[in-house]
Amino acid sequence: MLKLAVYAHGGLNSEDDSIKRIRVLGPCFDANGIYPLFLTWKTGPGETIADMAQDWVRKIVGEEAARSSALLDALGDAKDRAVEAAAHVFGKGIWSEMRENAERATAPGHGLNLLLANLAGLQSDLQAAGKRLELHLVGHSAGSILLGHFVRQLTIPVPALGQAALPIATTSLYAAACSSAFANQTYAAAAKAGVFELSKLWLYVLSDGNEKDDGLPTSKLAAYGKSLLYLVSRALDDVRKMPLLGMERALLSKYARDSDQWDEDQLLEVRRWQAVWPAGNPLLVTIDTPQVINTREKDHIQATHGSFDNNIAVLTETIARIRGTPLASDLEWLDY
Numbered sequence: 001m002l003k004l005a006v007y008a009h010g011g012l013n014s015e016d017d018s019i020k021r022i023r024v025l026g027p028c029f030d031a032n033g034i035y036p037l038f039l040t041w042k043t044g045p046g047e048t049i050a051d052m053a054q055d056w057v058r059k060i061v062g063e064e065a066a067r068s069s070a071l072l073d074a075l076g077d078a079k080d081r082a083v084e085a086a087a088h089v090f091g092k093g094i095w096s097e098m099r100e101n102a103e104r105a106t107a108p109g110h111g112l113n114l115l116l117a118n119l120a121g122l123q124s125d126l127q128a129a130g131k132r133l134e135l136h137l138v139g140h141s142a143g144s145i146l147l148g149h150f151v152r153q154l155t156i157p158v159p160a161l162g163q164a165a166l167p168i169a170t171t172s173l174y175a176a177a178c179s180s181a182f183a184n185q186t187y188a189a190a191a192k193a194g195v196f197e198l199s200k201l202w203l204y205v206l207s208d209g210n211e212k213d214d215g216l217p218t219s220k221l222a223a224y225g226k227s228l229l230y231l232v233s234r235a236l237d238d239v240r241k242m243p244l245l246g247m248e249r250a251l252l253s254k255y256a257r258d259s260d261q262w263d264e265d266q267l268l269e270v271r272r273w274q275a276v277w278p279a280g281n282p283l284l285v286t287i288d289t290p291q292v293i294n295t296r297e298k299d300h301i302q303a304t305h306g307s308f309d310n311n312i313a314v315l316t317e318t319i320a321r322i323r324g325t326p327l328a329s330d331l332e333w334l335d336y
Contacts, residue, residue, distance in 0.1 A: 010141025148186035
């Protein structure tokens with residue numbers, strides 16, 4: 001059996017930073033008998049948004065005030081709301097283009113389409129040799145959008161590619177930046193078509209408290225006091241207060257009818273998702289500690305939107321799930 005993991009990175013990091021992560025994570029999978037295939041973004045839109053957010057803060061409060069973390073903390077939600085307003089005008093196009101690029105990757109001859117065709121061919125070759133392909137998906141942030149489009153391809157029958165015969169053993173999404181509506185259109189639709197199992201979909205999220213303590217990292221200041229997902233939800237997506245699959249509150253039944261938390265027109269999408277992936281699902285893993293361990297020496301970093309692939313506990317659990325047994329050896333250094 002060949003265990004193959006398709007790992008779709010998020011767009012928060014630059015391409016160089018993503019490649020650094022790949023160079024560390026690749027051997028971790030390989031040492032545990034898993035062949036890793038990484039998908040990374042050509043550009044770093046999230047990083048651009050963070051840089052833009054810092055610039056907006058300077059324009060909103062002035063250069064001197066922007067250097068004072070105490071003042072930025074005092075401004076709190078008022079400052080964040082101003083950043084959201086600026087992001088909606090100047091940053092929404094970046095996020096829209098990023099999503100459009102992910103969708104276009106499914107076109108004939110494009111990345112996701114070629115990936116599916118080659119995986120189908122690999123599976124056919126393995127079957128001819130009396131072996132089996134076991135496919136696993138892992139996605140961080142906007143990687144959930146790439147994988148959603150990949151999964152949706154499985155619902156389109158093309159006999160030459162044999163999609164229906166390409167089963168996905170497990171899927172693990174970290175801080176998924178896709179909307180509840182998108183999840184319904186892709187992951188849930190594929191499950192309804194019988195080519196994807198929601199019972200094998202793990203969702204890793206920050207607690208809402210950690211989301212609100214995150215802050216986009218720009219220089220030594222947090223230009224925006226909350227996480228990237230909050231900025232996407234409140235400023236960059238199609239509507240303000242878009243429920244995202246990687247936000248804890250979008251997975252809790254108490255907020256499924258809360259028009260103060262979510263755009264009213266999106267509440268039905270929240271409930272539709274919770275109907276197929278219920279609130280209280282044991283496959284939900286919430287990071288509620290303010291810090292996470294990223295080295296064998298028990299060094300800590302802040303639990304942020306970008307910290308999931310630095311989190312030894314999260315990666316250990318994911319790799320062990322794919323491996324089917326405990327790791328061959330403990331993960332040691334994820335402090336890239």
